[in-house]
Amino acid sequence: MSDTMNETHVALGGDTTISCTVNGQAVSVEVPVRTSLSDMLRSALELTGTHLGCEHGVCGACTIVLDGAAVRSCLMLAVQADGTEIRTIEGLATDGTWHPIQQAMHDHHGFQCAFCSPGFMMTAVAMLEDDPNRTEAEIREELGGNLCRCTGYESIIDGVLGAIAEMRDGDGGVA
Amino acid sequence: MKAPPFAYARPTTLDSALELLAGNDDAKVLAGGQSLLPVMNLRLGAPALLVDISRIPMLDRIVVDDDGAVTIGALVTHAAVEASPEIASHQPIVAAAAPHIGHRAIRNRGTCVGSIAHADPAAEMPAVCLATDAMMIATSTRGDRAIPAADFFTGFLETDLADDELLAAVRFPASPVGARGTVVEVARRHGDYALAGLACRLVFDGDTITDAALAYFGVGPHAQRVAPAEAALVGTSGDDDALDEAVRLVAATLDPPADVHGSANYRRHLAGVLCRRAVTELRSETGEAR
């Protein structure tokens, strides 16, 4: 955090410095105060895998995992993320090995244009980390805040079910 | 769209937050941001100063009194309400409302108190406050005050809060013995704001309803109770005749708006259907009183 615990952090316009952890790396960037977290990720950090479909909280394309929970990065200011731990789609694979959700989406033809895919996968990751035992109805409900215009959702749901099976039966990572 | 420019302050004490609110015209509290930031991103609002209360200690607490009263602090998220075993056991109607609110990612950031302060006409929490006679705990440099829910919601996105006041918490008093509550609603899509919704709490003595609260949302400029219909239920068992009368009074009392999602007649009809569904559900409920 850039401010100490008992000091009011004030930014009267102009730029402000944000320090946080993104995909395991400590970063510190300077952005205009009004910058949304999504714009900070996309512009200042050049992590363009997080997408913007509406910027008013409905489509879910911008969903990231912040301190372990799925959040809309378009409905957070960058400055609110000061001191947090963020994960984006770029951080899902480790050393070139896909996360089970990525592999399962690939195996099930999860996406078409894939513009919605970062939001779906990050939402799914947070959901499965919270509780991997999910029924199809629960998955549909949890992913109900993400819009996809291409697929009709079935392939995405199958991808999540596939990831669950893989995480349960397999050893997690898949080449 | 991008938000218009603003100044930002992130106080780490309640006092400095209150001073910032008192000392600045056009300052706004930023809690979860799930209503304020969409409004700003759409350039429908342009506050000069945002006072981010997220780093103020103690506001993230859920406090349960011995009698079962629950106080929810300004930073408690919808997700935390949903997950709280205390709320589920002492104020089940509050817990029942939480899963209806938006989607997971919204609930992870949005706060229960923020939703009350924002007072969207279709939001669940204001109606739950009305149904439970909750108290709003407001604070400012001028002092604290407790505002009964019945006096709090004054218009479309309008409350009794003054510009310099912060809503520190909402306090749900202990449920009366024999109380049962539920939240029912109909939305276009799962997770949308309701077309019409009802937070219903009935107090039973044996089979007889001794107190009734029907608090509607989505059918007027703000959440509202329907006293005539409540009166029609009291003293009955919530039987079909009493229900018919209550439903008739609901329709006669409410004057809901029409919009792209539903006509006024539809919402009026739905209000009756929800009344029937809620009362039917509660009257057949046995076991632990709520």
Add this chain to the structure above:
Amino acid sequence: MSPDGNQGSGLGAFTGTSVKRVEDHRLLVGEGRYVADVVPDGCLHAAFVRSPFPHARITGIDTADAKRLPGVVTVVTGAEIEALTNPILPFLALPGLYTPLYHCLSSERVRFVGDPVAIVVASSRAIAEDAVELVDVTYEPLPGIGTLDAALDTASEPIWPKAKGNLLYDHTNDHGDVDAVFADADHVFTETFRCPRQSNQPMETRGILVEFSADGEITVRAATQAPHMLRWQLAAYARKESAAQAVKAFATNTERRTAFVDAAKSFFAERGEALQASDNTAMQTQMKTDPRTALQMMRTGAQLLGRDDYPHVTADDIGGGFGAKGSVAREEIAVAAVAFALGRSVSWIEDRMENLMDGGQAREEEMTLSIACDADGTIRGLDVDLVLDQGAYPGNPIGAPITVRIMEVMQPGAYRFEAFRQRSRIVTTNKGKYVAYRGPWANETWARERMVNVVARRLGISQTEIRRKNMYGDEDFPATMLTGPSLDVTCSVRKTLERAEELADLPGLDALRADAAARGKRLGIGFASYHEAAPGPPDYWESVNPGTSALLDQPATASVDTDGKIKIWTSQMPHGQSHETTYAQLAADQLGVGIDDIELVYGHTSRAPFDLLGTGGSRGGPVGGGAVRKVGRGLRAAVVAKAADMLEANVDDISIVDGNIHVAGVPARGLGYADLAARVVADGETVEGKDGTYAFNVEDTYTSAGDGGWSVATHVCWVEVDIETGLVDIPRYLVVEDCGPIINPAIVDGQARGGVAQGIGAVLYERAAYDDDANLQASTYMDYLIPTATEVPRIEVEHMETLSPGENDHRGVGEGGMIGAPAAITNAIEDALDVTVNEQYLPPTRILELAGVIEPD
């Protein structure tokens, strides 16, 4: 073998299997490159000042405050941009049609909520938006035309003053003796069907980046389904040369002039007769209504033809389009014009509000259908009166005119009858522009399949029986639709219906109804069948728009570079359809290599073969794929010939397996593509291709007039209606489709399901709502409701794979889901409620009104 386990060898190993997507390797890890992802150093950002009024005169515009804001580089108004741009011209003419000419920004009058009146360019999008709020525009409101009735009222204020009213096209065609058939039939049933405005709503909004490289070279990057179309339009409209300059440039550029004259000569030689027969009146109304058209066309044409150094357009990944990105946006022209003038990189990424206002809307049609039939259910004749609301500005280039033509040609469906009349009218209103949306003509299917059910109900026969009775079957082929196109075995609609009936378990229906009733719900079932021209027989497009078939041709190139790498070049512009996978499957099978050995080249107009339309119209599989197979065959022949030469064998004995080119039976002595390429180099036989030197390079064009066939389906939808709340649930949905042999089943399923989801949206959730005065009421995703994973059920997709007699068997599937679904769903709702359903959009309020539970407000 690929890392996906996609293994194959020899011909036909990949085609027909659910090969995993090649695209995923970048898209699933966040490394896709969409237009918003590219921001060059120093890039400026644009935002638009837009009209808050449906219809108004602009009486003043003051940009001084906006220009003073730090960070603002320029503000250009509608009046000012006329010095930089040419007006946008009609693309396809129809006899009797008037298409207004208009600029990329409006200057005197605004015609819909969102009409752009000025562009702001600033150092960031946020600052540009700040400046937008500082531009002071004075409007004098005019009456807003928000309904078809208002538009048809001859006394209404003309939105385009050169037109007499707001009716821009009115044309009737008779096919057969309609009056006689109607007089002779036992019954005539008539209903009017209304479909409100919908919107394509790809998850990625529109966007364009005009990029200046350090040495001043310009590249335009855009979210476009048709890069070549955008390039030409920017060349034509986003710059303005004086007429004299333009003509001089054309006159002195001998090469261009000769090429043009030659092209024109061959065009007229091939198609002159057809053109003369049908089209010589096409432009008359246009020229009479707006004589400037001719001058502007000549001047813009000269400007376009005088030079060939206009900027290239490129696109990498695109987040869906559904037709909307096949349009060239006025905004794109404005951004390009201003960037060209500034000489600096400018990016415009549309926001969702803009997209809902001006990103494309569709399908607002009202259709009155009369069916003449006999008492036994034999359909004798059909009479259709169609009114289409094209909104304020014409679609560019594809919009209402071509849609009404396709609607008419396809309106009879796969039904046998004697006579058909269609009156088609296009009106203009103060709404966002009408664009092609996945199966743009789909309301012909919706209205017809609704009407067939109405007739069945009135006559007391089942919805499947009436279809079976009147549909063409194999015994009827070859046949000809009343509107012209020929039908062959690929029009297997009746077979899909029969298969659907089997799968639907109709005997079990009563039990389902009883079960639903026990839960307080009403169950209904709806069938709908259609055939679509994907690509259609050779005479299809000639029936729609004579003389313009060449527009649909698809070129492709297959090449092997000097290192032995194989490239396939397509004019298709993928935006979710997985071309990189399916075309690799086709080519890999032709060339005996693995999926990963094929690189698909597309997008950049300097490299992608020329084709104005890009991706759209379900042509990716049949026509684009046909082109790939054609050049793949050509390349294989060239490779085999060279290998036969090297291996001293007969070409017929050469076989290619896993990239090993060998004499059959002796794989150990085989050659790789690299060996072959090296030999070609050594022998000095390399050839020049588009962007380099190649060992082999085969270019060819697949003409859609060559062969083709129909893509068909029957949809069955089950609904459960909650009669208390009006909510509609879809417990089961079945698609039985026949698009010929499938390239990749998982991808076909995805296309079908995605289309059905949009159909579900159309009926139950989505409406680009305007009030009667044309004020927009759905400008956010809180009001425009796209169905989510909790609303869209699992969708069963059953495949039938009828072979076509033609050369290319793969037929299109991009649009079908959306074409069939609205009819199946509304038919099911009608069945559940037992009332006639006349609207396509049935939100809970309307459901309860139809059920008689509530009164309209």
